[in-house]
Amino acid sequence: MNRGTAGSRAQPGAPLDADTPGTVRLTVAQATALGENALRRIGYPEEEARIIVDQLVDNALCGYKFAGLPRVLAIAHDEKTRQARRPVRVVHETPASALIDGGNNVGYISVYRGAEIAIAKARATGLAAVGVYNSYYSGRNAYYAERIARAGLVAIHVASAKPRVLPLGGARPALGTNPICFGFPSAAGPVVFDMGTASLMWGEVMLFAHIGRELPEGTGYDEQGRPTRDARAVLRGGVVPFGGHKGYGLSFAIQALGLLAGAALARGQVQDYGFLFVAVDPDILVPGGVFPRQMAELVERVKATPRQPGVAEIRIPSERAFRERERRRKEGIVLDRKVVESLEAL
Amino acid sequence: MNRGTAGSRAQPGAPLDADTPGTVRLTVAQATALGENALRRIGYPEEEARIIVDQLVDNALCGYKFAGLPRVLAIAHDEKTRQARRPVRVVHETPASALIDGGNNVGYISVYRGAEIAIAKARATGLAAVGVYNSYYSGRNAYYAERIARAGLVAIHVASAKPRVLPLGGARPALGTNPICFGFPSAAGPVVFDMGTASLMWGEVMLFAHIGRELPEGTGYDEQGRPTRDARAVLRGGVVPFGGHKGYGLSFAIQALGLLAGAALARGQVQDYGFLFVAVDPDILVPGGVFPRQMAELVERVKATPRQPGVAEIRIPSERAFRERERRRKEGIVLDRKVVESLEAL
Numbered sequence: 001m002n003r004g005t006a007g008s009r010a011q012p013g014a015p016l017d018a019d020t021p022g023t024v025r026l027t028v029a030q031a032t033a034l035g036e037n038a039l040r041r042i043g044y045p046e047e048e049a050r051i052i053v054d055q056l057v058d059n060a061l062c063g064y065k066f067a068g069l070p071r072v073l074a075i076a077h078d079e080k081t082r083q084a085r086r087p088v089r090v091v092h093e094t095p096a097s098a099l100i101d102g103g104n105n106v107g108y109i110s111v112y113r114g115a116e117i118a119i120a121k122a123r124a125t126g127l128a129a130v131g132v133y134n135s136y137y138s139g140r141n142a143y144y145a146e147r148i149a150r151a152g153l154v155a156i157h158v159a160s161a162k163p164r165v166l167p168l169g170g171a172r173p174a175l176g177t178n179p180i181c182f183g184f185p186s187a188a189g190p191v192v193f194d195m196g197t198a199s200l201m202w203g204e205v206m207l208f209a210h211i212g213r214e215l216p217e218g219t220g221y222d223e224q225g226r227p228t229r230d231a232r233a234v235l236r237g238g239v240v241p242f243g244g245h246k247g248y249g250l251s252f253a254i255q256a257l258g259l260l261a262g263a264a265l266a267r268g269q270v271q272d273y274g275f276l277f278v279a280v281d282p283d284i285l286v287p288g289g290v291f292p293r294q295m296a297e298l299v300e301r302v303k304a305t306p307r308q309p310g311v312a313e314i315r316i317p318s319e320r321a322f323r324e325r326e327r328r329r330k331e332g333i334v335l336d337r338k339v340v341e342s343l344e345a346l
Numbered sequence: 347m348n349r350g351t352a353g354s355r356a357q358p359g360a361p362l363d364a365d366t367p368g369t370v371r372l373t374v375a376q377a378t379a380l381g382e383n384a385l386r387r388i389g390y391p392e393e394e395a396r397i398i399v400d401q402l403v404d405n406a407l408c409g410y411k412f413a414g415l416p417r418v419l420a421i422a423h424d425e426k427t428r429q430a431r432r433p434v435r436v437v438h439e440t441p442a443s444a445l446i447d448g449g450n451n452v453g454y455i456s457v458y459r460g461a462e463i464a465i466a467k468a469r470a471t472g473l474a475a476v477g478v479y480n481s482y483y484s485g486r487n488a489y490y491a492e493r494i495a496r497a498g499l500v501a502i503h504v505a506s507a508k509p510r511v512l513p514l515g516g517a518r519p520a521l522g523t524n525p526i527c528f529g530f531p532s533a534a535g536p537v538v539f540d541m542g543t544a545s546l547m548w549g550e551v552m553l554f555a556h557i558g559r560e561l562p563e564g565t566g567y568d569e570q571g572r573p574t575r576d577a578r579a580v581l582r583g584g585v586v587p588f589g590g591h592k593g594y595g596l597s598f599a600i601q602a603l604g605l606l607a608g609a610a611l612a613r614g615q616v617q618d619y620g621f622l623f624v625a626v627d628p629d630i631l632v633p634g635g636v637f638p639r640q641m642a643e644l645v646e647r648v649k650a651t652p653r654q655p656g657v658a659e660i661r662i663p664s665e666r667a668f669r670e671r672e673r674r675r676k677e678g679i680v681l682d683r684k685v686v687e688s689l690e691a692l
Contacts, residue, residue: 127442256528259641260632294605305520307515308571314520317594
């Protein structure tokens with residue numbers, strides 16, 4: 001999930017979300033209670049509901065509207081939710097690694113467990129690799145990388161998925177949308193960079209199909225492998241990687257890293273979901289706790305770069321999202337009344 | 347260093363390099379002796395000459411002409427070669443990590459040492475992180491990642507550098523060309539993906555300046571921060587990241603990972619050279635030696651993707667380079683006679 005670093009922004013001082021008719025403004029506490037109660041009513045234990053909603057509210061605070069509480073409705077109506085689930089469990093481990101069977105639980109839970117185990121192991125040994133398989137949608141990768149960075153560790157996190165993306169020259173999808181994410185502790189607060197390797201997020205394709213809007217030229221292909229801007233046709237086909245052969249190569253590498261996370265163990269397929277964390281205590285490489293200060297200095301120096309005419313600010317990855325989060329914590333989260341009513345009706 | 351996965355190719359069967367007037371065709375053994383002898387004459391000990399030339403010949407075999415033996419001339423004439431050098435040494439380590447002072451040696455040597463230490467530590471502990479600082483040009487990252495993959499390990503390798511790349515909205519460089527590279531062991535031979543995060547390799551800018559060719563529109567800026575296609579002006583300015591905000595974010599993340607490799611320890615600057623390896627024994631995550639087989643299956647499946655009309659083959663990262671290497675091992679390496687004469691005159 002990635003909104004970029006140069007997207008459009010609200011005017012300084014103006015509320016980030018307008019109170020238009022048909023919307024409801026909730027405090028963080030109200031939004032959290034709404035989400036947790038809905039999840040408990042569809043069978044999620046209290047702790048799992050807390051874990052899922054903590055991310056969804058954070059996504060909403062950071063400005064990722066469709067990754068917020070509406071996802072509870074998606075979870076409720078996903079057929080996987082009705083399939084058998086087993087508790088998340090470690091199936092293989094060493095002092096510095098763990099392989100985790102997600103038990104067909106939604107990634108919000110299993111990948112959260114993976115991040116927690118990566119933090120614990122990296123704190124104990126200095127360096128950890130953790131893989132999670134037999135799971136699916138994990139939401140916003142920056143959420144996990146930020147948790148790891150706030151624990152004082154450097155995070156690399158990738159997620160492979162089932163085929164949605166065409167390889168270069170291909171007429172059918174062979175790779176997932178395969179995001180990559182980095183998290184860094186810094187004396188001035190964590191820095192996180194998160195990107196997908198597809199030209200569009202799959203959620204965008206679904207949204208465009210839902211509202212009947214055309215996709216950007218050259219991004220989508222139908223199930224016959226023909227280029228099309230019709231998002232509904234692309235849902236049965238796929239999208240191209242971002243950035244030509246570089247995006248294709250990155251996507252391929254992330255699919256391979258997904259195998260390291262156990263992707264092929266879920267259904268015997270090498271093109272499947274796999275979530276990998278590498279967490280590093282910076283002190284094992286540059287001792288004396290200097291990394292967070294150096295990181296803050298890097299941020300400061302990049303921000304101080306002389307600017308092109310008309311550019312107000314050089315922005316650092318995650319800066320916009322974290323600023324918006326601070327504001328929305330005070331201003332509240334605006335939700336469509338229909339979403340609130342649907343959640344209350346679960 | 348990256349030539350992409352969809353570049354132009356020689357006709358099947360035709361020699362990869364034409365024997366045009368002014369060129370010399372050498373066997374691998376002849377090219378190796380030529381390079382090693384030249385390096386020994388400018389003061390490199392036998393083992394260092396062997397390490398440097400092993401990569402340069404491999405680069406030439408894989409089709410990266412300017413990354414081959416001509417680099418010996420660049421090393422000979424680089425002012426850093428005349429500056430004091432100290433032996434490469436480990437300055438801090440744990441069972442799973444090492445921080446290496448490159449002693450102002452060229453990266454061909456210090457980063458090679460880093461890769462060797464990463465292999466040894468990952469074999470011993472399952473997982474290793476190694477950083478190299480106080481060094482510079484290390485050549486082709488895929489060379490190191492392939493060595494790690496041939497040792498049965500998964501490799502992640504990034505290299506930060508001094509500022510050549512403008513951040514989004516910036517008028518001056520603040521980031522290095524910052525490549526990222528992945529290596530995977532596979533039952534059908536290693537797979538390596540290597541890319542720069544700049545819109546152009548710095549070597550391309552130097553080459554274009556040398557031959558007086560214009561840079562692609564929108565890639566370069568002069569020292570005043572004004573867009574220009576004049577490569578000589580861009581040598582005093584910088585280039586933009588590839589792929590907009592995604593390339594910028596990746597470049598930023600790699601600059602930060604360079605800090606983890608000790609970049610700021612060389613000259614007290616956070617924007618400097620740092621070479622980081624993470625090496626993982628796949629068995630610590632997916633035990634039983636299954637990873638290389640799964641990897642070969644992933645390659646096979648992606649290659650078997652139905653193709654767009656007119657596309658002869660779906661290519662996998664590193665496939666073209668490794669195929670060319672096999673052919674050039676038989677056909678030999680073609681060098682400009684002037685390069686050969688200059689090497690012999692060192």
